[in-house]
Amino acid sequence: MSVIPQSARLRQTGALRSMVDFYVVRMRTAVQQQFQYRVATYFYMLGMVAEPVILLVVWTTIAEQQGGFIQGLPVGYFAAYYIVWTLVRNMNIVFGAPYWEHRIREGQLSGQLLRPLHPLHDDIAYFAGAKVIWILLWLPIAVALTFLFDPLLDPTALEIGVFALAIWGAYLIRTMFMSALGMLCFWTTRGAAIFDMYMTSELLLSGRLVPLPLMPDWVEDIARFFPFQWAFFFPIESLVGDLTTRELLGGLVAQLFWILVGLALFSLAWRSAVKRFSAVGG
Amino acid sequence: MNTVRVAWLFLKIGVLNELQYRVNFVVQLFQSAITLGVGLAVLALVYSHTDELNGWSHAELLCLLGIQILMVGAIKIYVQPNMERVIDEVREGTFDYALTKPEDSQVLASVREVRIWQVVNVFSGLIVLGFGLSQITTDLGALDAVAFAISLLLGAVMIYCFWLVIATGAFWVVNMWHVAELFDGLVQTGRWPVGIYPGWLRFGITFLVPVAFAVTVPAEAVTSRLEWETLLLAVVFAAFLFAATRWFWRFGLRRYSGASA
Numbered sequence: 202m203s204v205i206p207q208s209a210r211l212r213q214t215g216a217l218r219s220m221v222d223f224y225v226v227r228m229r230t231a232v233q234q235q236f237q238y239r240v241a242t243y244f245y246m247l248g249m250v251a252e253p254v255i256l257l258v259v260w261t262t263i264a265e266q267q268g269g270f271i272q273g274l275p276v277g278y279f280a281a282y283y284i285v286w287t288l289v290r291n292m293n294i295v296f297g298a299p300y301w302e303h304r305i306r307e308g309q310l311s312g313q314l315l316r317p318l319h320p321l322h323d324d325i326a327y328f329a330g331a332k333v334i335w336i337l338l339w340l341p342i343a344v345a346l347t348f349l350f351d352p353l354l355d356p357t358a359l360e361i362g363v364f365a366l367a368i369w370g371a372y373l374i375r376t377m378f379m380s381a382l383g384m385l386c387f388w389t390t391r392g393a394a395i396f397d398m399y400m401t402s403e404l405l406l407s408g409r410l411v412p413l414p415l416m417p418d419w420v421e422d423i424a425r426f427f428p429f430q431w432a433f434f435f436p437i438e439s440l441v442g443d444l445t446t447r448e449l450l451g452g453l454v455a456q457l458f459w460i461l462v463g464l465a466l467f468s469l470a471w472r473s474a475v476k477r478f479s480a481v482g483g
Numbered sequence: 484m485n486t487v488r489v490a491w492l493f494l495k496i497g498v499l500n501e502l503q504y505r506v507n508f509v510v511q512l513f514q515s516a517i518t519l520g521v522g523l524a525v526l527a528l529v530y531s532h533t534d535e536l537n538g539w540s541h542a543e544l545l546c547l548l549g550i551q552i553l554m555v556g557a558i559k560i561y562v563q564p565n566m567e568r569v570i571d572e573v574r575e576g577t578f579d580y581a582l583t584k585p586e587d588s589q590v591l592a593s594v595r596e597v598r599i600w601q602v603v604n605v606f607s608g609l610i611v612l613g614f615g616l617s618q619i620t621t622d623l624g625a626l627d628a629v630a631f632a633i634s635l636l637l638g639a640v641m642i643y644c645f646w647l648v649i650a651t652g653a654f655w656v657v658n659m660w661h662v663a664e665l666f667d668g669l670v671q672t673g674r675w676p677v678g679i680y681p682g683w684l685r686f687g688i689t690f691l692v693p694v695a696f697a698v699t700v701p702a703e704a705v706t707s708r709l710e711w712e713t714l715l716l717a718v719v720f721a722a723f724l725f726a727a728t729r730w731f732w733r734f735g736l737r738r739y740s741g742a743s744a
Contacts, residue, residue, distance in 0.1 A: 240656055241656075241659070242661070244659075244661040244664070244665045245661040245664050245665070247668070248661070248662075248666070248667065248668030248669065249664070249668060250668070251665075251668030251669050251671060252668055252671060254684070255672055255674070255675065258675070258679055258680055258684070259529060259536070259675055262536060263532055263533045263536065266533060266536075267533065271532055272532075349681065349683075391506075391510070393510060393514075394510065394513050397513070397514055397517050398517070401517050401520070401521060404521065405524065410525065410528075411528065415528070415532070416528070417531070
């Protein structure tokens with residue numbers, strides 16, 4: 202009686218395998234799509250690099266005025282910090298909260314809800330694939346910045362390993378929290394103010410603006426209670442700084458903790474959000 | 484004369500249209516407050532680690548910040564929305580409607596949009612500038628004030644020319660909307676005196692994306708740093724850019740084959 206083709210039924214039995222299949226295919230299409238618009242992507246990346254280069258120049262200038270150090274950190278540290286920053290930033294760009302509004306308004310969500318897979322998987326896989334191309338395009342920029350600014354970078358094997366994991370941790374932390382925040386779009390079309398507040402808090406408390414130790418102590422204390430630094434400062438510092446083995450591994454655990462917190466928040470919000478959702482378009 | 488009339492008419496319609504959405508004023512107010520707050524926080528942070536940056540004091544950099552916020556606000560009222568519309572319309576094929584009108588295409592492309600609530604940024608910039616000036620001990624002469632006004636105007640013209648080049652680029656590279664992000668990134672360089680940047684970057688933000696002319700030069704005027712040669716260079720460069728970009732626009736237009744028809 203069944204009209205489901207044999208192959209599809211086989212896939213259903215192996216849920217894990219079909220999930221892996223889905224991720225591979227979605228990532229591959231993302232790679233193709235990003236590569237198609239490589240000029241546009243490059244413009245985007247160049248614009249993105251402006252931010253760390255400006256900060257780098259400012260702090261380098263100050264360090265050089267004071268004999269090469271700020272709070273014991275040498276000029277080369279700042280160069281390394283902001284160059285690694287560009288890779289970490291590339292990795293933690295995710296499907297932003299404000300775009301949920303677009304997704305709802307344009308009726309895209311209606312279609313996505315009909316699929317047997319949660320839309321979050323789609324986002325994670327798509328952006329993970331896009332990052333492959335972004336990293337490829339980022340490499341020449343990194344080489345150029347290295348020549349121009351002379352970074353002080355001397356990581357151990359463990360640091361490199363932790364960094365390789367931590368950038369994906371950063372990606373997942375931001376995915377979870379941005380998605381959770383995006384759920385606001387189910388209740389209001391004026392989330393912009395809240396999103397701006399969130400981005401500003403992140404800017405100041407994450408290490409995106411400056412290495413956290415340069416912040417006043419009270420800011421560092423506040424930063425402890427938020428996930429922000431685990432998506433910026435920790436991945437950068439794991440490669441650039443001199444963290445102990447304990448701090449490195451502890452950092453990965455902290456990342457996992459915040460991923461789970463974000464996921465819990467998202468799932469909670471998602472459940473009531475979908476109940477509220479009345480389809481638009483389709 | 485006709486150009487001015489057309490521009491004025493579009494401006495009136497645009498403003499009326501925007502005034503319908505009054506809540507946007509509150510949203511803009513909030514966003515401007517955040518922009519300003521972050522700018523001030525970064526300056527405070529920098530000056531907690533040093534007394535002067537490349538010869539600029541805290542108060543002088545406040546002036547620079549004010550001018551940058553003001554300039555970006557002004558560009559976002561009138562220049563950027565128009566140019567982004569051209570880019571969008573080229574992609575969607577609706578730009579043909581503008582081309583079939585009897586008015587000069589560059590004029591028409593440059594006057595159709597206005598984002599009046601961005602005026603909030605202009606005022607917020609002016610307030611920061613005023614506050615910065617009040618902290619500076621040296622007096623602002625009448626000549627400095629005139630030089631400031633002229634350099635501000637020239638700067639706006641140059642940024643317009645930059646945007647026009649980008650918009651014209653859409654005739655070749657259709658997917659140009661990322662350039663808006665590029666501009667938003669580069670315009671942040673204006674928060675700091677160009678003198679701190681390494682040579683290649685200084686050249687770039689002076690002649691390729693004229694942020695230095697648009698922000699640093701006016702700031703030099705109000706902090707009595709401006710040399711008259713710089714102002715003269717600004718005049719010549721603005722005139723050159725204006726002529727060159729007009730030629731480029733027409734060149735691009737000849738090549739453009741339309742997308743909707």
